[in-house]
Amino acid sequence: MRHSSRHKSMRASRTVQPDTSGMRWVEGGAFAMGSENFYPEEAPVRRVRVDGFWIDETPVTNRAFARFVEATGHRTVAEIAPDPKDYPGMPIELAQPGSLLFQRTVGPVDLQDHSQWWTFALGVDWRHPHGPGSSLDGLEDHPVVHVTFEDARAYAKWAGKSLPTEAEWEYAARGGLDGQDYAWGGELAPEGEMLANYWQGAFPFANTLDDGWERTSPVRSYPANGFGLYDMIGNVWEWTSDWYAQPRVEAKARGSCCVPANPRGPTRHESLDPMSAIPRKVLKGGSHLCAPSYCQRYRPAARHAQAIESSTSHIGFRCVVRNKA
Template structure:
């Protein structure tokens, strides 16, 4: 496996989580991770197209759901598609995500806004409409894997620990836009101070201290960990102090108990996206995390890969 386009992140100890924003990020605790290699950028449309050409992979968004797997789902909805963000005309109830998320038939990685759209001109943008199994399939084809939540957060900090954001304690120091996020009032008024209404090309914003791009904003990124409260993280066997390479909970612990059926496991997403805003979802931070059902793809979720080791191939 070639490590071209990857960066070595030296292992170490860091303070994972945050006590300052959302409860699922707490508590702050010391953990350690081993050294690993990580992709410099999220996987792009160009890279994913190469994977599909080589393998014939068909993504979950391109596959009609089986009504038997989703009790109560109308047969008319058993059509391939994915969730697409659409801005609202004005202020709405921010607790009702159906105001801006719409399941669009024919939306997939090739057609990010629906069947009449394409990725022409977006070759160097992050691939989106990727379910967890699609990300795993790509990683295995590339001889890599998805990062753990701890690896992802450690890498995002770029050696700068203890700050709210990946670059310091100010979201926009001196007015500088350092990541692709929503400026203005979500979900109806985007000031576009960064120039992008949706995804942006990778490497458009400055790299962090490890030479990594777009770890914050642009698209959420899948990790390999099941979502669970941080209190469920286990210490490494035989350890009495700092957990080493911690992992998330069990699949059953990741279920959304407010949804009676079907029980769909949820993995941890990290990094926030171009839809995170100061008035909604302030998750453009290393410690931020989101529980995403593994069968769900959207127009703002992508991924990058990692691999263990300390020497280039």
């Protein structure tokens, strides 16, 4: 966890006119948001409408994030040591920079205990994604990871862009294929074809690597969806701008005249984690750690609550621009 008060740049960031050359224009429209086939936090299915917007073809890569850091001197939250005063009871030896890192277990474990495969690793950040001795060599075109919500928002502001709302993100991920469980249809792996980077095998200890990737994969490694967008599903979870809460039942539209336009999430207060009182944003899309045996969130409707101060080895982001001109 980190506090946003420590989120700083060595030089003031500059806002530029957005470059849409690596983006796709998505015409607005109505769609069935959510699902009632998998997890309760995705329900109810409700009809909503979004206006048109530009969206990045891929998650922001290490190469692109490095340009941002070079231009601004930005230091990510994971690169800044936490202040023990912000965390009463924290052992002083843990007051060092770091991030949450996934590590395989040696065998089956209790899947309700996330601490079996997640560890807060010192010296881990976007430059050292797999451990303090790792680097970005060969990972330039992989999604950047170990970024908090504030890191993602800082990049978006510098680029003259924004983070998508949950509705925008889900509409884009469906690629015009409305009402289907998966971004490509009704089957996870039609005829055995791997269409996204997710975990195959028994999580979290046996990955058969049917898709060829142990962790993240280079962007564009899988086919684009109907809107020409890559990696909307799997690879890395992606930050959205919406605060997290259970969708309201009354939001379920009962007729075409009742379709809400450009819905936004709840208030910051409504998003508080009852266990830690830290506000949470919505993550979308699942990641390379989602598995049929554990977390079936490699779908457009899937959503996850993430504390805004946390960074991990499986969370990234992409940006939007809402002005077509």
